[in-house]
Amino acid sequence: MATKYGAYAGKVMYVDLTTKTYKEYPVNDKDRKLFVGGKVLAARIMHDLIKGPVDPFSPENPIIITSCPLNGTPCPSSARFNVSAISPLTNLLTSSNCGGSFGTQLKRAGLDALIIVGKSEDFIYLDVSEDGIEFKDAEFLRGKHTGETQELLPKKAGKFVIGPAGENLVKYACVVSDERAAGRGGVGAVFGSKNLKAVIADGKNMAPRYNQDKLTKLIRKWVKDLTSHPLTGDQLPKLGTAGLLSTMQQKKLLATKNFKQGQFEHYRDICGEELAEKYLIKNKGCRACPIQCGRVVEVNGKEVKGPEVEIMGLMGANILNNDLQKIIQWNYELDELGMDTISTAGTVAFAMELNEKGIWDSGLNFGKVDNISQILDDIAHRRGEVGDQLANGSKWLSEKYGGKDFCMNAKGMELSAYEPRAAVGQGLGYAVSNRGGCHLNGGYLVVLEGLGLSIDQYTTAGKAAFTVMFQDIMESVSAGGNCLFTTYAFFPPFLLSKPNWWLTRIVNKVFPYFGPIIKIANKHSKLLKVNIASMLPQPLGITHATGIKMTMGGMMALGARGYNLERLINFRLGLDPATDTLPKRLTEVLQDRDNKRSKVPLDKLRAKYYSARGWKKDGTIKKRTLRYYNLLNLDDISTRSLEEQGERNIIPPKPKKRKKD
Amino acid sequence: MKKENLVTVEFFGLYRLAYKRASVELDAKNIKDLFNQLYELDQVYTPKELKNSIVILNGTNIMELKKFRTKLNAGDNVLIMNAASGG
Numbered sequence: 001m002a003t004k005y006g007a008y009a010g011k012v013m014y015v016d017l018t019t020k021t022y023k024e025y026p027v028n029d030k031d032r033k034l035f036v037g038g039k040v041l042a043a044r045i046m047h048d049l050i051k052g053p054v055d056p057f058s059p060e061n062p063i064i065i066t067s068c069p070l071n072g073t074p075c076p077s078s079a080r081f082n083v084s085a086i087s088p089l090t091n092l093l094t095s096s097n098c099g100g101s102f103g104t105q106l107k108r109a110g111l112d113a114l115i116i117v118g119k120s121e122d123f124i125y126l127d128v129s130e131d132g133i134e135f136k137d138a139e140f141l142r143g144k145h146t147g148e149t150q151e152l153l154p155k156k157a158g159k160f161v162i163g164p165a166g167e168n169l170v171k172y173a174c175v176v177s178d179e180r181a182a183g184r185g186g187v188g189a190v191f192g193s194k195n196l197k198a199v200i201a202d203g204k205n206m207a208p209r210y211n212q213d214k215l216t217k218l219i220r221k222w223v224k225d226l227t228s229h230p231l232t233g234d235q236l237p238k239l240g241t242a243g244l245l246s247t248m249q250q251k252k253l254l255a256t257k258n259f260k261q262g263q264f265e266h267y268r269d270i271c272g273e274e275l276a277e278k279y280l281i282k283n284k285g286c287r288a289c290p291i292q293c294g295r296v297v298e299v300n301g302k303e304v305k306g307p308e309v310e311i312m313g314l315m316g317a318n319i320l321n322n323d324l325q326k327i328i329q330w331n332y333e334l335d336e337l338g339m340d341t342i343s344t345a346g347t348v349a350f351a352m353e354l355n356e357k358g359i360w361d362s363g364l365n366f367g368k369v370d371n372i373s374q375i376l377d378d379i380a381h382r383r384g385e386v387g388d389q390l391a392n393g394s395k396w397l398s399e400k401y402g403g404k405d406f407c408m409n410a411k412g413m414e415l416s417a418y419e420p421r422a423a424v425g426q427g428l429g430y431a432v433s434n435r436g437g438c439h440l441n442g443g444y445l446v447v448l449e450g451l452g453l454s455i456d457q458y459t460t461a462g463k464a465a466f467t468v469m470f471q472d473i474m475e476s477v478s479a480g481g482n483c484l485f486t487t488y489a490f491f492p493p494f495l496l497s498k499p500n501w502w503l504t505r506i507v508n509k510v511f512p513y514f515g516p517i518i519k520i521a522n523k524h525s526k527l528l529k530v531n532i533a534s535m536l537p538q539p540l541g542i543t544h545a546t547g548i549k550m551t552m553g554g555m556m557a558l559g560a561r562g563y564n565l566e567r568l569i570n571f572r573l574g575l576d577p578a579t580d581t582l583p584k585r586l587t588e589v590l591q592d593r594d595n596k597r598s599k600v601p602l603d604k605l606r607a608k609y610y611s612a613r614g615w616k617k618d619g620t621i622k623k624r625t626l627r628y629y630n631l632l633n634l635d636d637i638s639t640r641s642l643e644e645q646g647e648r649n650i651i652p653p654k655p656k657k658r659k660k661d
Numbered sequence: 662m663k664k665e666n667l668v669t670v671e672f673f674g675l676y677r678l679a680y681k682r683a684s685v686e687l688d689a690k691n692i693k694d695l696f697n698q699l700y701e702l703d704q705v706y707t708p709k710e711l712k713n714s715i716v717i718l719n720g721t722n723i724m725e726l727k728k729f730r731t732k733l734n735a736g737d738n739v740l741i742m743n744a745a746s747g748g
Contacts, residue, residue, distance in 0.1 A: 230744075231745075243674055246674065247673075247674070268683075273674070273678070496744040497743075499743075
């Protein structure tokens with residue numbers, strides 16, 4: 001083990017599929033301290049590997065799978081691991097987070113991260129264990145759905161697999177572990193381009209924790225806080241994320257008819273309450289999760305994962321469909337085919353509008369649902385002209401057929417289900433997000449703008465500074481390995497359980513005016529050397545598990561380090577800051593003709609955001625910002641000698657044969 | 662004969678699960694009266710507890726109107742829901 005820190009396996013492996021060889025990648029404790037894990041550590045490694053634009057389907061595109069220090073610990077909701085690559089959808093860096101068992105198993109197999117480059121000549125899967133990495137024939141898995149693929153692989157292992165969509169290079173193909181998906185950005189297609197069907201990992205390595213007693217004590221309080229909080233203890237377990245939909249409707253946040261409107265008259269038929277009453281069999285969560293937000297429903301006589309709010313909105317209101325049974329069916333089919341539900345739905349809605357306008361007849365029409373299952377299957381197999389073209393995503397279609405003003409994407413990635421003209425901070429987040437039109441990477445400000453708190457949805461005050469803070473916190477929480485839902489304890493419970501109380505109303509009124517203070521806090525985050533376990537327990541979790549001293553300010557700095565580093569890599573990939581933007585439908589067309597504020601004032605918000613980030617007016621990063629976050633003059637990890645790591649296992653013994661394969 | 666002031670009350674979020682129904686029609690003159698009637702009907706939440714719900718009258722939050730004294734008219738649509746989050 002090459003680390004003094006707890007909870008890490010202490011080894012990162014670099015795998016070349018072309019030569020079918022692997023070697024240790026000399027990540028050291030300084031890297032662990034600064035970049036921790038998950039998407040931030042992946043960005044650090046990506047910084048070594050990406051020197052200029054990369055074709056996402058070329059052998060040079062690295063797939064970096066990173067576990068996180070809290071994976072495998074009993075910390076609540078700590079199963080989240082990350083996969084990063086250059087996205088075929090955006091041609092920029094993408095990172096996608098998943099709650100399946102693979103992350104924990106990767107660590108048990110003795111690795112913190114796996115870097116995969118090159119392209120295999122034959123169709124293979126990787127088998128990672130404490131004994132090493134084996135390159136195994138995957139012909140027997142070719143064309144198989146994600147569920148069947150996982151069933152055919154060894155039972156005990158953690159699996160990370162693609163379906164037909166990844167094999168056929170659908171640009172928004174996902175990678176699936178258990179029934180959870182690393183959905184966004186099309187990493188599944190990058191797997192496919194490398195002839196890589198799956199990675200499995202299995203082992204018994206249990207990395208010791210730095211201070212188990214303190215960690216146990218913290219976890220007891222943490223679980224208690226989560227299970228007693230109105231969101232994580234009540235709303236999410238009972239209704240899942242789907243419970244948001246009816247609130248989105250009331251707040252005009254429910255993307256409807258390809259984001260033409262923010263409300264859907266038939267929302268009652270597709271809301272989370274309907275799902276809970278008529279379809280829910282039981283709850284299910286990721287490993288070590290007390291929230292259990294996952295839904296289990298029945299499709300074709302089988303118990304499967306139920307839909308999340310994004311697909312319920314985007315395959316419901318956004319395509320004028322009020323048949324919830326169909327949404328449940330499509331959700332299952334998309335998981336099995338291995339396609340991101342959000343990008344698929346956004347592409348379908350755009351094609352519907354192109355058809356409605358007489359621009360391109362794909363056979364897709366708003367409100368018509370009978371042919372959708374067939375079209376999803378056609379997309380996954382790139383079958384026929386329609387399937388093949390839809391597989392390239394909405395931006396590609398807009399470049400071919402026109403309609404950029406109503407092609408609802410940011411940087412090539414389709415937007416999530418939140419209509420940002422009624423939540424302008426969320427609109428800013430979509431526009432500036434490193435990975436494109438993602439609600440979470442964008443900062444999820446909609447949580448302040450109607451979903452949870454109820455600050456002024458249309459004001460620009462404070463929105464930029466809060467976007468920066470939320471992006472950074474979510475970035476760092478992801479790096480640690482917790483689910484983002486654990487951050488909801490950040491809000492004192494009374495703000496949600498007593499929305500009409502005078503204090504709650506005052507908080508909602510004054511919240512935006514804290515923007516300047518938040519801006520200062522963001523810029524000097526390293527000075528915030530405090531921990532308040534009831535607000536943000538994650539830094540204490542990292543401290544007790546690893547021994548890396550982490551504070552709330554340290555988490556903000558870690559997040560900012562990751563966010564700036566990702567931006568830096570995106571510049572190397574050819575990012576044009578002019579693409580920090582949104583389709584004109586959202587910035588120029590009013591959602592509500594009687595409300596002149598009901599569009600995203602993006603120019604104003606973006607300028608404030610750049611300033612709050614410590615970036616120049618042209619969107620590039622100031623040198624002093626890079627210096628503050630220790631991002632100046634980063635060395636190339638690959639050029640270090642392994643001896644710099646100290647004690648370690650140098651070469652793994654010859655792989656043992658599995659008993660059951 | 663007293664003229665009926667029938668309003669439709671719809672439940673969303675955790676309130677719908679607690680009331681075990683999607684909607685109910687009530688003859689109420691204002692929100693406070695409506696809360697009292699709901700308690701008489703189902704005894705799920707007391708009127709005081711219901712003051713912690715988000716109440717939307719014909720698309721407008723009652724906190725922007727006359728709060729719990731907001732008058733109701735025949736045919737009004739009242740939604741009762743909780744603050745929600747987490748997508």
